[in-house]
Amino acid sequence: MRSIVLMGLSLGLTTAVIGNAYYQKQQFYPSVVYITKSNPSMAVMYIQALVFVVLVGKMLRALFFGQLRAAEMEHLIERSWYAVTETCLAFTVFRDDFSPRFVALFTLLLFLKCFHWLAEDRVDYMERSPAISWLFHIRALSLMFVLGLLDVWFVRHAYESTVAKGASVQLVFGFEYEILFTVVLMTFIKYVLHTIDLRSQNPWDNKAVYLLYSELVMGLIRVVLYVAFVFIMIKVHTFPLFAIRPMYLTIRAFQKAAQDVVLSRRAIRNMNTLYPDATPEELSTGDNVCIICREEMTTGCKKLPCNHIFHTSCLRSWFQRQQSCPTCRLEVLRMPRPAAAAQPQQPQPQQQPPPDQIQNPFQNLQGMFGGFPFQAAPP
Incomplete structure (x- = not known):
């Protein structure tokens, strides 16, 4: 209304x-x-x-999309606020080019950014949704196709305009649509991986591996694009203040992706070499339901240093995303090695000083009290 x-x-x-x-x-x-x-x-x-x-x-x-979820609306409002702030900063940099066409182009850019963010959140929801309908697949594929075509067209338009008329505000638009195209590519990769996982009867163990390395590669591409954009802007115009925050977030996301790859490989290596296999007695005495997959554990299980037991395949997939115990959230990489922790510490014997170095507690009494009462007076 x-x-x-x-x-x-x-x-x-x-x-x-x-x-x-x-x-x-x-x-x-x-x-x-x-x-x-x-x-x-x-x-x-x-x-x-x-x-x-x-x-x-x-x-x-x-x-x-149909009806948006509360989390999607919250993310959309938060990101839109930062996008509007960065747009206002871009207005100050390109104030000489300010015109109705300039405002229309930035409005269209923000409009398309909103749909890129919603598509990314909706595809991420596939991993947590219990059932995915055919309408969801049709909507997701058609939206990613349309957004990809628009990104490519605007990048091409910005390139042709820059070549024909020289450096202008089209540099910013071309760069922004390049970043949005990487978002579409990453969203499509996630969609393919989630779809394969949903169609497989058993949990797909290598899904997290592909996600990790895909995010690492896309993060590297975005970092290269931001560095190239800042260098070009400094060369032909001025320092782009509006690009500081997104460039910082991109570099930090790439650093986190690289760190996740290193830590996941270390945690999986420790699982294969240090953590013992769970015995049938341990499985029978405790809770034999894996908390990750919610299925019964019979064979092929590992016991963490905190004594919690999980399927080996489930634990490998879990360590590819985070390196903590799924039950107690204990950081497994900070725990001592089981071999070193299992060795009891032998008490160190106290070393007694030699007899000639034992101090007599009464040897200073004479100096303190001027001699004993029964001490003979000097002649």
Whole structure:
């Protein structure tokens, strides 16, 4: 209801502005010039364009996503706020190129960013969703296809414009759509991996490995793109302040991905070499249900230093994502090795000083009290 009222008010104001311009000039082209020269008329037109973008966004959201979850809305609002802030910083850098076309391009960029973020969150939801319908697959594939085509087209347009007219604001748009295209690629890789995992009867052990290395490669590509963009901007224009925060987050994400690869390989190596296999007696006396897969444990199980037992395959998949016990969250890489921890510490014998070095507790009494009472006086 609120959207309908807002749309009606905006449409009424726009109609009034256009009618007043035509009444003043009586011709089409002079009316357009009159509107573009009037700041209040342009403000009304901007509001109408914003309302139109919001309505189109709601229609496309209903088409590709249906009802958004609370977490998706929260992520969308948070990311949009930072994107608007970075856009305002970009306005200060390219204030000489400020025009209605410039505002329209940045609005379209923010509009497409929102759909990239929603597609990423929706594909990540596949891993936690109990059932995925065919409508979900059709929506996801069609959305990723459309977004990929738009990203490629805008990158090509920015490249041709830069080659023909020289360095301009198209550098920023071309770079932003390159980053968005990497988001589409990573989202598609996650979609393929989640789909294979859902269709397999048993849990796919190597899924986390492919996810780790895919995120590492995509993170490296984004870092290279950001470094190249900053270098080009400094060379042809000025330092891009609006790129500091996303570049920092990209570098930190790449560092975390590299660290996750190293730690997961170390944890899996420790599992294969240091942690003992669980015996049938240990499985029978304790809870023999693996907390990771919720299935009964009979053979092929490992016992962590904290004495919790899991399937070897489940534990390998778990260590590829985080290096802690699934039950007690104990950091397994910080634990001492089982061989070293199992050795009892022998008490160290106290060394007694030699007899000639034992101090007599009464040897200083004479100096303290001036001699004993029965001590003979000197002659």
